[in-house]
Amino acid sequence: MLELSGISASYGAIRALENVSLSVAAGRIVCLLGANGAGKTTTLNCISGVVPLTAGRIRFEGEDITGWPIDRIVARGIVQVPEGREIFPELTVADNLLLGTWLRRRKGGAARDFERIYNYFPRLRERARQPAGTLSGGEQQMLMIGRALMAQPKLLLLDEPSLGLSPLLVQQLFGIIARVHADGVPILLVEQNAAVALAASHHAYIIENGEIRLDGPARDLEQNEEVKAAYLGA
Amino acid sequence: MTLLILQAIASGVVTGCVYALIALSLVIVYKSTDVINFAGGEIVMIGGYAGMLALLYLGLPYILIFAFAAIATFALGALFDRIVLHKVLGRAVPGQSILVAMVIATVGLSYVLKGGVRVVPYTEEVRRLPPFFTGEPIFIGPVVVQRQDIAIIVVAVVVMAALWAFFSLTLTGKALRATSQNPRAAALVGIPVRRMRMTVWGIASALAAIAGVLLAPKLLMTPDMGVIVILAFAAAIIGGFASLPGCIIGGILLGVIQNIVGLYVGSNAISVAPFAVIMLILALRPQGLLGGRVAAKKV
Numbered sequence: 445m446l447e448l449s450g451i452s453a454s455y456g457a458i459r460a461l462e463n464v465s466l467s468v469a470a471g472r473i474v475c476l477l478g479a480n481g482a483g484k485t486t487t488l489n490c491i492s493g494v495v496p497l498t499a500g501r502i503r504f505e506g507e508d509i510t511g512w513p514i515d516r517i518v519a520r521g522i523v524q525v526p527e528g529r530e531i532f533p534e535l536t537v538a539d540n541l542l543l544g545t546w547l548r549r550r551k552g553g554a555a556r557d558f559e560r561i562y563n564y565f566p567r568l569r570e571r572a573r574q575p576a577g578t579l580s581g582g583e584q585q586m587l588m589i590g591r592a593l594m595a596q597p598k599l600l601l602l603d604e605p606s607l608g609l610s611p612l613l614v615q616q617l618f619g620i621i622a623r624v625h626a627d628g629v630p631i632l633l634v635e636q637n638a639a640v641a642l643a644a645s646h647h648a649y650i651i652e653n654g655e656i657r658l659d660g661p662a663r664d665l666e667q668n669e670e671v672k673a674a675y676l677g678a
Numbered sequence: 679m680t681l682l683i684l685q686a687i688a689s690g691v692v693t694g695c696v697y698a699l700i701a702l703s704l705v706i707v708y709k710s711t712d713v714i715n716f717a718g719g720e721i722v723m724i725g726g727y728a729g730m731l732a733l734l735y736l737g738l739p740y741i742l743i744f745a746f747a748a749i750a751t752f753a754l755g756a757l758f759d760r761i762v763l764h765k766v767l768g769r770a771v772p773g774q775s776i777l778v779a780m781v782i783a784t785v786g787l788s789y790v791l792k793g794g795v796r797v798v799p800y801t802e803e804v805r806r807l808p809p810f811f812t813g814e815p816i817f818i819g820p821v822v823v824q825r826q827d828i829a830i831i832v833v834a835v836v837v838m839a840a841l842w843a844f845f846s847l848t849l850t851g852k853a854l855r856a857t858s859q860n861p862r863a864a865a866l867v868g869i870p871v872r873r874m875r876m877t878v879w880g881i882a883s884a885l886a887a888i889a890g891v892l893l894a895p896k897l898l899m900t901p902d903m904g905v906i907v908i909l910a911f912a913a914a915i916i917g918g919f920a921s922l923p924g925c926i927i928g929g930i931l932l933g934v935i936q937n938i939v940g941l942y943v944g945s946n947a948i949s950v951a952p953f954a955v956i957m958l959i960l961a962l963r964p965q966g967l968l969g970g971r972v973a974a975k976k977v
């Protein structure tokens with residue numbers, strides 16, 4: 445459903461992506477693994493329209509979306525959960541979630557979405573009236589995912605959701621990611637935590653220095669000697 | 679003596695409400711764009727003249743005069759952001775601050791507005807708008823209050839309440855706050871960040887213009903009346919330049935301080951009072967009276 449063909453991107457003189465091709469089939473969880481600075485976030489930002497391409501095309505559900513502005517891409521159904529703690533700290537948890545519905549605000553139905561998000565993340569229901577800045581790191585991560593789901597995405601882009609979370613929380617979070625996927629949302633997952641990401645995905649890509657090094661079914665890559673040595677610490 | 683003090687406080691509250699409106703205008707721009715708007719005072723002046731134009735040439739009733747001035751300056755502020763500040767932002771070089779360029783652009787705007795008003799023939803004559811209300815002053819206990827002053831307070835309170843309702847109850851208001859707290863995250867949920875910035879400039883300019891129309895019957899109108907903005911800066915700084923309730927408290931406090939200084943020290947000292955307040959607050963309590971700590975700005 446999503447297809448990047450030969451995309452490149454740079455920040456001024458720094459080349460960040462070089463001829464990256466990658467695709468996410470409908471109904472899949474695909475992960476993009478790589479070390480710090482490999483170009484994972486840049487790839488997601490190219491898809492979301494935050495970073496412009498210098499070459500290549502991006503197609504979504506058969507439509508060429510290359511060069512579209514961010515809001516149009518979100519409206520089309522591709523929603524990114526950025527890296528870090530990108531929340532609205534002084535707004536309440538509920539208002540943070542509500543803003544996820546911005547682009548479909550005239551259509552209504554937010555109440556049903558709130559119910560759905562609170563089902564995934566009961567903690568957010570308890571904290572609904574609290575300023576989002578007072579949440580713990582893990583809760584903020586959940587809030588960002590919840591906010592993205594409020595937009596009713598057709599494809600969810602997750603940038604290092606496990607960053608800074610305890611192993612137990614990472615496990616919980618990936619349990620929820622699996623539920624979200626089972627409820628019908630395909631996912632492109634960016635991770636440094638290769639073991640967890642490979643276990644959760646169908647297909648995986650490995651990016652190094654802005655280029656795709658390797659790709660294949662996640663089960664195969666888990667057994668790949670190179671991947672084991674470089675990313676699984678074996 | 680106590681009567682004099684009460685009287686000074688009452689009239690200080692009236693002018694303070696107007697300072698508060700201008701301070702709100704400065705602070706909502708600062709909070710959402712990091713830009714200190716040095717043209718704030720000139721937008722007050724433009725608002726006053728727009729009101730005068732509406733009264734003299736269109737003969738509108740006062741309520742529509744406020745609307746006319748607010749809409750005209752909303753467009754002015756939004757266009758300034760769209761035409762000038764967006765251009766400056768577009769020239770951004772990574773790692774280099776464009777804030778200085780943006781602030782200088784507002785200084786430029788202030789001169790353009792002042793110069794522009796000067797070349798309009800009917801501003802040569804110094805004028806004053808007629809009061810909104812005439813008639814016997816009202817006694818609140820022993821304190822005498824002009825009907826005009828009550829009208830000023832009512833308008834200011836209505837505007838502040840509307841602003842509060844907009845920012846805390848409507849989705850657009852929440853989206854504006856979200857944009858100022860985290861523009862990147864706002865963009866990723868599909869909020870049009872640039873249009874939000876234009877809207878903030880528009881709302882801020884409309885607030886300043888309403889203050890201008892409120893001032894026009896009290897002050898002599900000249901193209902230089904924008905210097906009043908220094909009082910709003912003082913009010914905003916009392917509030918820590920970040921808090922909207924702080925602006926209101928700061929404005930009223932400043933209005934009262936001015937009058938008390940006038941009463942005890944002499945009327946020459948009145949114009950020094952805001953500068954003294956600014957320096958005192960910055961030296962002793964830079965986070966403002968309400969702020970808990972000096973907040974590090976995130977980018």
Ligand SMILES: Nc1ncnc2c1ncn2[C@@H]1O[C@H](COP(=O)(O)OP(=O)(O)OP(=O)(O)O)[C@@H](O)[C@H]1O
Nearest residue numbers: 455458460478479480481482483484485486487636
């Ligand atoms: N805004 C920017 N300006 C200049 N260079 C950038 C910018 N953002 C990223 N880069 C550079 O582009 C390259 C890829 O960065 P990117 O953020 O995509 O890496 P990443 O794989 O997401 O890394 P991490 O795991 O640390 O998040 C890096 O060399 C980085 O220094």
Ligand SMILES: [Mg+2]
Nearest residue numbers: 484485486527
């Ligand atoms: Mg990254």
